[in-house]
Amino acid sequence: MRRIGVLTSGGDAPGMNAAIRAIVRKGIYEGCEVWGIKRGFAGLIEGDIVPLELGSVADTIHRGGTILLTARSQEFMTEEGRREAFASLHRAGIEGLIGIGGEGTFRGLLTFHRETGFPVIGVPATIDNDIGGTDYAIGFDTAVNNVVDAINKIRDTATSHERTFVVEVMGRNTGFIALTAGLAGGAESILLPEFPFDIEAVCQRLMRGIRRGKRHSIIVVAEGVGSAPAIAQEIKQRTGLETKAIILGHIQRGGTPTVFDRVLASIMGARAVELLLAGEKRAAVGLVGGEVKHCDLEEALRTTKKIDEAAYKLAEILAI
Amino acid sequence: MRRIGVLTSGGDAPGMNAAIRAIVRKGIYEGCEVWGIKRGFAGLIEGDIVPLELGSVADTIHRGGTILLTARSQEFMTEEGRREAFASLHRAGIEGLIGIGGEGTFRGLLTFHRETGFPVIGVPATIDNDIGGTDYAIGFDTAVNNVVDAINKIRDTATSHERTFVVEVMGRNTGFIALTAGLAGGAESILLPEFPFDIEAVCQRLMRGIRRGKRHSIIVVAEGVGSAPAIAQEIKQRTGLETKAIILGHIQRGGTPTVFDRVLASIMGARAVELLLAGEKRAAVGLVGGEVKHCDLEEALRTTKKIDEAAYKLAEILAI
Amino acid sequence: MRRIGVLTSGGDAPGMNAAIRAIVRKGIYEGCEVWGIKRGFAGLIEGDIVPLELGSVADTIHRGGTILLTARSQEFMTEEGRREAFASLHRAGIEGLIGIGGEGTFRGLLTFHRETGFPVIGVPATIDNDIGGTDYAIGFDTAVNNVVDAINKIRDTATSHERTFVVEVMGRNTGFIALTAGLAGGAESILLPEFPFDIEAVCQRLMRGIRRGKRHSIIVVAEGVGSAPAIAQEIKQRTGLETKAIILGHIQRGGTPTVFDRVLASIMGARAVELLLAGEKRAAVGLVGGEVKHCDLEEALRTTKKIDEAAYKLAEILAI
Amino acid sequence: MRRIGVLTSGGDAPGMNAAIRAIVRKGIYEGCEVWGIKRGFAGLIEGDIVPLELGSVADTIHRGGTILLTARSQEFMTEEGRREAFASLHRAGIEGLIGIGGEGTFRGLLTFHRETGFPVIGVPATIDNDIGGTDYAIGFDTAVNNVVDAINKIRDTATSHERTFVVEVMGRNTGFIALTAGLAGGAESILLPEFPFDIEAVCQRLMRGIRRGKRHSIIVVAEGVGSAPAIAQEIKQRTGLETKAIILGHIQRGGTPTVFDRVLASIMGARAVELLLAGEKRAAVGLVGGEVKHCDLEEALRTTKKIDEAAYKLAEILAI
Missing domain, CATH: 3.40.50.450 (Rossmann fold)
Known part of the structure; x- marks a missing residue:
């Protein structure tokens, strides 16, 4: 050749x-x-x-x-x-x-x-x-590091305001980014397309964490599962917790x-x-x-x- | 005391x-x-x-x-x-x-x-x-550095796909973040609440840039001006350029x-x-x-x- | 238990x-x-x-x-x-x-x-x-990323001044950091304790690179091989190239x-x-x-x- | 023109x-x-x-x-x-x-x-x-941020080992980098060419910090003041504290x-x-x-x- x-x-x-x-x-x-x-x-x-x-x-x-x-x-x-x-x-x-x-x-x-x-x-x-x-x-490795870097930043605000954040990451059909970044980012819950999830169980988990003294909660969601704003809204309604949504989007792709x-x-x-x-x-x-x-x-x-x-x-x- | x-x-x-x-x-x-x-x-x-x-x-x-x-x-x-x-x-x-x-x-x-x-x-x-x-x-200085760091990452994708990105940053009534980050990030256009803007002029600017060989365009928008997805949609309709929106949200606040x-x-x-x-x-x-x-x-x-x-x-x- | x-x-x-x-x-x-x-x-x-x-x-x-x-x-x-x-x-x-x-x-x-x-x-x-x-x-993964981050910074100066840099990384008996960081950092030569090296061959490689238009050269050295300043001195003497040494030391260990x-x-x-x-x-x-x-x-x-x-x-x- | x-x-x-x-x-x-x-x-x-x-x-x-x-x-x-x-x-x-x-x-x-x-x-x-x-x-601003980023990394090790670190930064005749980075990095002492310093006072300060519970100490030294290894050696002799030196060198110059x-x-x-x-x-x-x-x-x-x-x-x- x-x-x-x-x-x-x-x-x-x-x-x-x-x-x-x-x-x-x-x-x-x-x-x-x-x-x-x-x-x-x-x-x-x-x-x-x-x-x-x-x-x-x-x-x-x-x-x-x-x-x-x-x-x-x-x-x-x-x-x-x-x-x-x-x-x-x-x-x-x-x-x-x-x-x-x-x-x-x-x-x-x-x-x-x-x-x-x-x-x-x-x-x-x-x-x-x-x-x-x-x-x-x-x-993949760069992308999950980008996500975790963003979670680190969000955590500062989450802790200071004692808030819950729903972070939407890429993954239409698969939850590889969500699972790895959620595990590494210390997320309270991780929602993947591969496994069904019960929003009520997620909320109970949140409340349990707060009762034992957690100052903040991060929930990582693969885009295939649903939109972060909708999930944040649902959590807020069920728990009364101030819950914010963030869609990371294209910053996941970039960087050295x-x-x-x-x-x-x-x-x-x-x-x-x-x-x-x-x-x-x-x-x-x-x-x-x-x-x-x-x-x-x-x-x-x-x-x-x-x-x-x-x-x-x-x-x-x-x-x- | x-x-x-x-x-x-x-x-x-x-x-x-x-x-x-x-x-x-x-x-x-x-x-x-x-x-x-x-x-x-x-x-x-x-x-x-x-x-x-x-x-x-x-x-x-x-x-x-x-x-x-x-x-x-x-x-x-x-x-x-x-x-x-x-x-x-x-x-x-x-x-x-x-x-x-x-x-x-x-x-x-x-x-x-x-x-x-x-x-x-x-x-x-x-x-x-x-x-x-x-x-x-x-x-403020940390926030604008966070924004420019995100723009750096978006630029990689923007260049590789020859796309236009509309990046929404914080600033309901003021454009300090948008202006400083836009200037430092080399944005093609910066839309601020302080100055009226003409979407047609923004589009012409974009097209002019592309004609002289620009591979990508970044438009920074303060949230007070309007939502990034709506502006991206408008640009796409007027120019036919593939235009993506990203809302940076709370990652602007955090980090060391x-x-x-x-x-x-x-x-x-x-x-x-x-x-x-x-x-x-x-x-x-x-x-x-x-x-x-x-x-x-x-x-x-x-x-x-x-x-x-x-x-x-x-x-x-x-x-x- | x-x-x-x-x-x-x-x-x-x-x-x-x-x-x-x-x-x-x-x-x-x-x-x-x-x-x-x-x-x-x-x-x-x-x-x-x-x-x-x-x-x-x-x-x-x-x-x-x-x-x-x-x-x-x-x-x-x-x-x-x-x-x-x-x-x-x-x-x-x-x-x-x-x-x-x-x-x-x-x-x-x-x-x-x-x-x-x-x-x-x-x-x-x-x-x-x-x-x-x-x-x-x-x-290990964090350490090599720290090293490569440092190499990125050194490269800016190396390119601007058209210089050669000898970068000493940790590894008294083994070259794992040096090899992985050198490969990922695009180093011109990598010197490890595991393999003998010929300083003359390293210099010839350097000169060959320069002849084909390289603007800079980075040589990564595991500490077990020898000290960066001594190797830089030797290269300078043999090639006449301005060669600088840097010992990364403890910044390799730290960081998130x-x-x-x-x-x-x-x-x-x-x-x-x-x-x-x-x-x-x-x-x-x-x-x-x-x-x-x-x-x-x-x-x-x-x-x-x-x-x-x-x-x-x-x-x-x-x-x- | x-x-x-x-x-x-x-x-x-x-x-x-x-x-x-x-x-x-x-x-x-x-x-x-x-x-x-x-x-x-x-x-x-x-x-x-x-x-x-x-x-x-x-x-x-x-x-x-x-x-x-x-x-x-x-x-x-x-x-x-x-x-x-x-x-x-x-x-x-x-x-x-x-x-x-x-x-x-x-x-x-x-x-x-x-x-x-x-x-x-x-x-x-x-x-x-x-x-x-x-x-x-x-x-200048980029350089001091590079220095403080390095201090952050060194601090992890300094804290974990309860050690003192002497960090040498650029500045042959002036202490601008040392002062700004030392202030922002929370250094215990900052040694500048502009002001005479008393190594004994530096040591007493160190010991006082340790008595009140400090886990680590960072001393920032402008290169014009003296070499970090020599100063570290002197501190070790006077205090008995394990003291390490690091010369940041060219990584200060680089980066975005x-x-x-x-x-x-x-x-x-x-x-x-x-x-x-x-x-x-x-x-x-x-x-x-x-x-x-x-x-x-x-x-x-x-x-x-x-x-x-x-x-x-x-x-x-x-x-x-």
Whole structure:
């Protein structure tokens, strides 16, 4: 393989740049050229492709977002779009494609490979961490640290005013961010899409905490469970406690990536290059049990990652 | 004066603890006792008052919020409430009262003094910075740094997706946070309650920026101007640009205070003690032109602090 | 088991408080009492032991250091010291002991158990990460993030002045911090005790980087390899490049723990309680392959954790 | 004036980029061209000068260091060097020069103006804050926040081990950083070049603090006073207290600038352009009493800024 293409797609995740850097430098080290495709599959269709040098990724490892830009492409969902994408790759002389992103990215890569036979490798990067084939996706660790940093700030006010705060975090279908940030942030209750919750039990828990002297309460809610303002309103009505809502939104995505995400991205990016060079045609890189492994893209997509029930119970115990 | 009382009231502001610490230690250094009143005027009425030692304020200078807790008291707004507060102070043997807070706190102190003749000193602490008699209130510098930190994170995503973000910050009647954070955050437009704005002009500015190659746009909006989601929607309709809204909310209030706020709080707290000892009866401490000064509480309340129009124009120029 | 004792010993590590909190709350949840021993083995000998309630560990999960204090005890190294420690535990009615710390702590626990038969559990916490039986010790993730945060700051100056910086990090015998922080910080070279290095090769690498346009170079050195100033001097002499040294020292230890360390500490602390209740007599908790496990304390001490050679090579490739 | 040149010189300071950005955009807004000179006076002599566009300074306001690079130039200290610099400016068609830096930069600008009559404006930027004509130089606020952030981290360990730490900060001749960071960091003692100190008094203060229950002590030392390790050694010998030293070094310089420094840099940079356009020939911009003013470069250089003695005394009182 003489020329590798790389793109980022879907929602941006901190650490994507570290992955791009690793792909570029490992690729060049192995004697290949690495070309960058702008704005994900959209740029691929348009042929917005540029050669990347060693220096192109200098001073990027600590930057959030993605220097290759990202977008969601409706066109790539059509067969015609994918045909044009294939033509772009052909014109650019690219022989293998690495896509960095989440489920949508992996699905796009797999469909593209099925239709064209083009070698593709998926590198998992999504702050939601809801992608199979890996214990951790790039960006998740940074996102939960962002959330916990926000909880730290909210706690100052919560304590000073003896208030309850409902903090809404990302996670439409999965509660990975909510559970991990709630456990690390010492939240009194954590509401996840994976487990049903009883608002009355949440309220009783709150009142019990207050009776034993708690000065404040933080409730972390995954967006898939319901909106923070509605839940805060409900709690206020049932308990009479002054309850405020806050939706963290996009500040969860940004910021300089943590060490964990930079290392994960570096190792995964390098491995993606190795897999292409070893002749893999449709693999997904993953960190499984502390080791970098890979599986078929289809397997990664088929696997629904389970939330850690033991951690959920532990969070309840620790917030007694 | 042998015994000084101190309370924090209204919304909490980072640096309040540094002010309490300064009052306690300066007071004790000057041979007084310092007693802390819990939960502002509410605790004053209830007589929730405790003696503070040198060690009571150890390891607090870096903490956000207020160790004395804070609240808003309806009762203190009544004459009867204030009579009870006076009785509490009398019972506790307190001879002078320092209140740390914003406009509501200052107003409460002044009314209380008028009715009882009790010596009161106001120390300005409000992240909104909308209090007269001082260029800077405690907490403002930390709040704007919190906002700019959030803007930094949002920018990563804004750049990667080539999107426009509307960021809503605190400031119901004043745009101090919006202007300072917008200027420091490199915002494309800043919308303040003090100046009318033309949404069409904002949109044209956005489009002009994009034509000259800007990858993203950040618009900072004070909450008094309108809601971020509504403004984002309006911009999207007029320009067709994908525009997202984010409401920063309570994360603006929290976190460890900046050096500026810690120093300001330390100097102001110490000065408040000096003023009480010098026989002042109803003064407000302030930082004016880089020097710690004081004025009559009434004057501080009467003065409406003006937004810096030159800085507003500069922000426009720098965001060309 | 009705009463559990907990202590922290050796160098402090961020996350120790999260582990104490988990032990206290999990212990109480399981129907036990949990008593805290101050200043490690020193306080144990002196009988400086206090009961801990649910509220004793409130608002501690985000604090660096250890609320139980820590120290190194010469006396506990003697048989007589350990006899007194045993007597203290007996007097306090404690039936099982959890020690949070590194190799010295584990060794102390094991010797103590051998002589007295007293049930002991070790929870690994050391920023150096140089303890067997676990992939990650509590505090390591925070420490490497502290280092990388410092490297980010140094990089600004390094770039602006086009200078080389030699950054010395902790690690007398092991290079875990240096390798992980160097990889995540994009260091040009990483010098570890585990691998011999050739200063001439380091210099050639530097010069090669400069020839291809690098504006700055960061070299991360584990303290066990040599002193940063001496290495900087040597590089300057050989290359003529202006080379500065910085020794990060104790700022590596401090700060609020990362999410990773808080979660790790919470899970390990809870598991330590479970192990005591399950009748374990001398176990070490560990995170192995992403799962919480345990082994005999002796095995943990016997195992020398290996540095990840693949990561070391990758760091070299990525810093081309 | 049709073409303005800008350079950064001497030690880098956070906020320099915000100043460059303001100069470029304000200059263009006023109808001028702005050209950037690389590596300070050294690049000026070599003619390393490039035109800057609006977009050249995009996404730089939050970056530490200086995108124009900086250096110290021996050659510019010679008349011949300055003649070549003048020729460079002439060749590039530059009609006015703005230099961003500290005392050395201002001195260079003044000498250059005297010999050539070339219009020069100095913008004060030095983390040491030791430059006349302004209350605050760009970079100082960020530097003290960096120091206090480090003190926060050190405090965790200091408390846990009940140790004394001697923290050495920048300031060869002046104690601005030490005083402000010491006051904000709650240091037990602050040692400055401006005031003589008695090591015995420092030790007695330490011992007094410990007797009243202090768990740790932080002593902040300006580098001009002596080396931290030597002072720590002396304290240990006199008191028997375990005392550690830490030299903060270059991490003080780096990091994203604070809001204060970004706003200060923006306002000062814009004012520098206005001054050039207004026909000023050798002015220094400054923030005096909260307002942006200017004075003659010679006056700025002649003025020795005094340390705030009241703040020094206050720091002593607050650390009782």
